[in-house]
Amino acid sequence: MACPICRKTSEPAYRPFCSKRCADIDLGRWLRGSYVIPGGPLDDLAPDEGEKNRDGGLDRGAQRP
Template sequence: MACPICNKPGVPAYRPFCSKRCADIDLGRWLRGSYVIPGQPLDDLGSDHPGGDEKNPGGGLDSATKRP
C-alpha cells in the first residue's frame, strides 16, 4: 500500500504511512482541521433541523422544573 502523504511504499511499523514523518504530517492535518466533510456547519442549522431534541425543546438541563 502506498503512503497517502508521499506515495512511497508503506512500512509495517507506520502502516499505512512510510515513516514517522508522514504519520506526523497526517496527525497535524487532523489536529488543524484540514480534513473536513463538505457541508453546512452544524451551528448554522438552527433548532428546527431534523433530529433535534424533541423531548426538551426549551433547552438544556437547567430548563427542567426545579424542586423547592
C-alpha cells in the same frame, strides 16, 4: 499499499504511512483543520430533542415532588 503522504511503500509499523514523519504530517493536517468533511453550516441543522426541553431535562415524567 502506498503512503498517502509521499506515495512510498508503507511500512507495517506505521501503516498506512511509510514512516513516523509521514504519520506526524498527517496528524498535523488533521489538527490544523486542513482535512474537513463537507456539509452544510451547523446553523441550518435542527436542534436535538434533548435541547428542546432544557428547563425540565430529558425525562419530564419523573419529576420530584
